[in-house]
Amino acid sequence: MPAQLTPNLWYAQSEFFHTNSGIFLSDGQALLIDPCMRPExxxxxxxWVAAQGAVPRWLVLTHSHWDHILGPERLRGVRTLAQAEYPAAVARDREGIQDQVAEWEARLGRRREAPFAPPLPDETFVDDYALSLGGLSLRLLHVPGHAPDQLAAYEPAGGCLWASDILSDLEIPFVSHDLGAYERTLARLETLRLDVLVPGHGHPTTEPAEIRVRLDEDRxxxxxxxxxxxxxxTQGLGPAEAxxxxxxxxxxxxxxxxEPHKLNVESAYLALGGQGDARELGWR
Ligand SMILES: [Zn+2]
Structure with missing residues (x-):
């Protein structure tokens, strides 16, 4: 059962990977964020949305990683929204996504007839997308660095940020896309009023001081x-020495x-000019 965080935001945590799903509700309209993970x-x-008497208007996919995109195939007919890089990211990594879903589902004893088909969005945006849900104003912001297509959902009136896979209390920054982009993303988020934060994995917080600590630590x-x-x-060290x-x-x-820290070091090493095999080192 989803738990209420603000007058308009509920969240539910999956039993897997502390993965969070969100629901903004306003005036009988719902916007779902990363509904996941098991079919049930x-x-x-x-x-739950139907029981509130609400119509699901949008389903937002925060990024194309497999553990965030399992919802649309079970919530058909809801208009999906993603950042503009999402279709290309899926095209590049389709097999990887399918393998990860198959591996996880095999552990649950589930087998599909056909491989998982990563959902494609009905609508995309580039950088900053304003939408209204009933009486609620929301913004979707491009926040790359962990993934090239990652977005965050922001409700300015409540200072409420659905951060996707950043600012977790359990994880360090997983810099699996680009270090410079990640740094710019955190600098951008720091300019927002933040009173409520929900990470893609981990615990939400309604303490501005706690949000400040997460931002400062990650920066x-x-x-x-x-x-x-x-x-x-600069010293000419090899990747293992780095x-x-x-x-x-x-x-x-x-x-x-x-392990994520080691992968961060290796990926940064390659990005900053170190010599090594990109098939063997870092996030792939
Ligand atoms: Zn991710």
Whole structure:
């Protein structure tokens, strides 16, 4: 059952990966964000919207990673919205997405007749898209860095940000797209009034001070990542030595995030001019 966070926003957390699904409701209209993950969970979200007497007007896909795009095939007929890079990202990684879905579903004992078909959006936007839902004004913002097509949903009146896969309390920044883009994204979010934050994975917060801490920590992490990896490249160190040079950096939940941190270092190493095999190093 979704939990209410603000007068207009509810969220539900999947039993998998602390993945959050969102529902903005206003005047009998609903906008769903990343409804996921198991079929039963997705159906329950659709049923909950109907039980509120609301019409699902939009389904927003925050980015094309497999764990965020399982909803549309079960919520047919709802107009889907994504950022303009989404179709190209899906085209590039279609097989990877299908393999990841198949692998996860196999663990649940589920087998499809045909491979998962990544949904394509009915509508896209480039940078900043304003929409009204009943009496509510919302903006969709392009926030790349984790994924080239990632968006965040922002409700200015409530200072409420659906951040997608950034600003998690469980994860460090997963810089699986581009370090510079990620830095610019956090700088942009810092200009917004933020009173409520929901990450794609992890715990929502309604404490502005807690949001401030997450933003500061993630910006500091990226700055230090850039500084140390630049030093490694300048000194002519190899990728393994760059990883060693970044081993004692501070970041949250070190045990669980050790592997993403290593991948961040390797990807930054290649992006900042280090020599190595992009098929073997970093996020792929
Ligand atoms: Zn993601």
């Amino acid at each position: 969970e997705i159906d329950a979200l659709g049923g 500091a992490y990226l700055a230090e990542l850039r500084e140390r990896v630049t030093r490694a490249v 990883v060693a040079l970044c081993a004692d950096m501070a970041y949250r939940r070190r045990g669980e995030n050790a």
